[in-house]
Amino acid sequence: MQVELAQASFDPALRLSDFTAALGDEGAVVSFTGRARGQSRGGGPMSALVLESYRGVTLQSMQVIAGDAHSMFAITASLVIHRAGRIVPSEAIVFVATASRHRRAAFEAADYLMDRLKTEAVFWKREEHGGSSTWIEPTAKDREDAMRWHERKE
Amino acid sequence: MQVELAQASFDPALRLSDFTAALGDEGAVVSFTGRARGQSRGGGPMSALVLESYRGVTLQSMQVIAGDAHSMFAITASLVIHRAGRIVPSEAIVFVATASRHRRAAFEAADYLMDRLKTEAVFWKREEHGGSSTWIEPTAKDREDAMRWHERKE
Amino acid sequence: MIHAQLDVELCGRLADSCGPSLRLTIPENGLPVTAMLASLARAYPAVSDALGRIRIRACINETIVSEEAVVRPGDTVALFPPVSGG
């Protein structure tokens, strides 16, 4: 389990390569890359996404989520990288990789990690468009996705 | 939609890099890499996995599956690469990448592609261990996973 | 009746007993898949067991066909045991 808060842009494919090279006999590797889009939620053009984090609390929130993924699914390795700061369209915001013996666990854990990160990771996010900016919060869909795992846990 | 039957080993991370570089405003990219394991289904050591394909039929079976994924999910791009021939442990057997505006479609489409490929792609597969080899077929779990999508379709 | 030669490719485990290709003599105007399978089993007893035990699908000119399809001289014919998947 490796969790990083990145202040500068990173290369998801390169990180997937390193992650996979370090594996043992895992048969399945799933990755997710979340990229900044050029379109804001309102539909207009977006010039950048700015993610504010808070000291050690943001990283810690990511570590808790990754730890939960390891408790809930039969994954043997995971990598979570999240950008902070100003992110321009097509740059990676978040990258998650999971590995397991068989594919179901790797898929579910990556899906789960993303659902939790999108709703609970300690970031405050705003979209910059032209001169102004708009704070954004998890969508109803994000919250609904995150709720799916509650039944599972019990 | 890009579908390839690879006769030699390939680098999944490199292919993910190219796939992502060619995208437009997609916010989500999911990848799956299936790797040959060093352990056979029976639990003993495996020296290689040998995948036999048949002329154009194998590629065509993969294309049908990829086409179905595009019909069923709101993905805007996909890449499916499948090895044939002799594959040694830790080499990639299959690689799938999907991209979509929002993450749910990319996750589901990659999951769906793998379930269908694991049960329906036209390959005959045997595990080599020492001097002998064993033909293998989809597991009960593979078939069960593939069945999940039938309810969805109707 | 005029006859012709046909090579039938055997995929996967079907090739275990007699190799990946078997030569068969068929009528010049062809014969249905079911009749071809029966003829193959008669000509090659070693494969008849495998042909009877597992579900076989025939492939003619790179298209998987039904049992009623007709195999003609010059066709590229293969027999598929159940696929392993990827």
Place this chain on the structure above:
Amino acid sequence: MIHAQLDVELCGRLADSCGPSLRLTIPENGLPVTAMLASLARAYPAVSDALGRIRIRACINETIVSEEAVVRPGDTVALFPPVSGG
């Protein structure tokens, strides 16, 4: 009562009205989070609206705490509006 200075960091949209850090005078033996929020609202009317409208969580020394937790001089204190997630 002896008093001390405390800098309270405001995260996310809470910083929109008065900037990312506000100075507050607190009793030397500290005060509960609820009292700190009330005191902040009195001292900075511009943030009182945001503090009242959305659910705020306090963070003391990098730990998110309950409303009953006590803030003491020297603590690293921040106020979190609801997180955006990643």
